[in-house]
Amino acid sequence: MRILSTELPQHVGNQIMISGWVHSIRQLGHLAFVHLRDRSGIVQIVLEGELATLALTPESVITVHGQVVQSKYGAELHGTQVEVLSPAQAPLPIEVNKKEIPASLDTILNHRALALRNPKVHATFTIQSVLAGAFRDFFSARGFTQIFTPKIVASGTEGGSNLFAIQYFEKQAYLAQSPQFYKQMMVGAGYERVFEIAPVYRAEEHNTSRHLNEYTSLDVEMGFIRSFEELMDLETELLQYLFHRVAETCPEELALLGAEVPVIEQIPRLTVQQAQQILLEQYSKTSPEGDLDPEGERLICQYYADQGKPALVFLTHYPREVRPMYAMPAPDHPALTASFDLLFNGLEITTGGQRIHRLEMLEESMRSRSLNLEAFADYLNLFRYGMPPHGGFAIGLERLTARLLGHNNVREATAFPRDRNRLTP
Structure with missing residues (x-):
């Protein structure tokens, strides 16, 4: 059963599945920190080992299985399995993972769905x-x-x-x-x-x-x-x-x-x-x-x-x-x-x-x-x-x-x- 990002605090210690878009990715040695976005918000996913080397691109649609862990920053998911449902081409025509999209309104409207x-x-x-x-x-x-x-x-x-x-x-x-x-x-x-x-x-x-x-x-x-x-x-x-x-x-x-x-x-x-x-x-x-x-x-x-x-x-x-x-x-x-x-x-x-x-x-x-x-x-x-x-x-x-x-x-x-x-x- 799919869990939404805002529901993670209710499932600390449990194995869950979450799906959404890759909002951002940060590599740190053998760890990868993926921010996943769904309709309710954004959650951090920690990937280790081989999972940390996956060639994920921003805005790819993925499903992640793993355990919910309470960290000092809030509930996060430690992934054990990642499935890429639909990879996103890179680079993106506009940067949608910024607080403000760095583009003119015309450009934004030309890529409105994104x-x-x-x-x-x-x-x-x-x-x-x-x-x-x-x-x-x-x-x-x-x-x-x-x-x-x-x-x-x-x-x-x-x-x-x-x-x-x-x-x-x-x-x-x-x-x-x-x-x-x-x-x-x-x-x-x-x-x-x-x-x-x-x-x-x-x-x-x-x-x-x-x-x-x-x-x-x-x-x-x-x-x-x-x-x-x-x-x-x-x-x-x-x-x-x-x-x-x-x-x-x-x-x-x-x-x-x-x-x-x-x-x-x-x-x-x-x-x-x-x-x-x-x-x-x-x-x-x-x-x-x-x-x-x-x-x-x-x-x-x-x-x-x-x-x-x-x-x-x-x-x-x-x-x-x-x-x-x-x-x-x-x-x-x-x-x-x-x-x-x-x-x-x-x-x-x-x-x-x-x-x-x-x-x-x-x-x-x-x-x-x-x-x-x-x-x-x-x-x-x-x-x-x-x-x-x-x-x-x-x-x-x-x-x-x-x-x-x-x-x-x-x-x-x-x-x-x-x-x-x-x-x-």
Whole structure:
């Protein structure tokens, strides 16, 4: 029976079998010290005599039989038999057994499957897995139903821009930008509270450290809300849960990455106009009309970090022209919307808000944007038969992971990135 490296202390004095990758090898006379890596961690194996002369190469996959011994450095395995399951070619294209891989990000991504073996890189995706699992647990415990919506669609969610076109038999179809319409349909179908964890696709020409053309979206939609303030309350509670779960589950991974999980009590809420005023007064920074640019997002988060607070802030009341056609107008200012973004450490990780739930208002919003109502017939039909007040939000999983762990580029929190230039591996 195979034992994992972290389980060795439970088997001191016993004969066991362990399997994994050769992380490093150090020869010392008639002894060889092999560090073996498996999914749980790294363990030292001591080989003597003929076993010490085996021509092992870094990253070869091996199985070792031997006795677990307690040393002053912890439990280690004194090997009695070694089987090479799959030898690794040498030299490796990148050095994955270093604390930091000494290569550019492009080179690392070109050899991504190998780079993912690095313990620090591995820690990022362990934490990302915990975030996704905690997201699912949080909403399942609150009566939300997990849904699975189509990723091949007949039209765009937001009017047809930034779409990847594909040939669908004799028709043209598109990769889904968002599950937005389907989330709303499921709310209107009586499920009331739904969530999804799934990829979305954006045919944006951006090639920056913050953009991907395929990413994982954590989507939420709920019916019978009173205002979009409820959604911000819900996301605040969600992030408190996610961050606590990561801190509790992944202390070793956080330490390896040098990351600290923020403790959230409340997240400040500013209108876009208020944020623009702070930027102007504090940093002499002007902003585009009705929005913040990337520098503005960074500075408004820095404004709170300088006060010793977590670098998170909700921005609310975006103008209608910069929001999708389904965004509910703000009750106190119809030119603005009951919508929000969440910025985290200088980057927008969430977009959300209340949606229009009355057919006439929704059709009028579409007409004001010169949209063809017939192209949205299936979406609009549900609104003819009763739709509760509703809203939701979507979090980019890769951006959330990157901001939490202090990565400068969202690709570092993406197992196999797809961007403007990268389609492989």
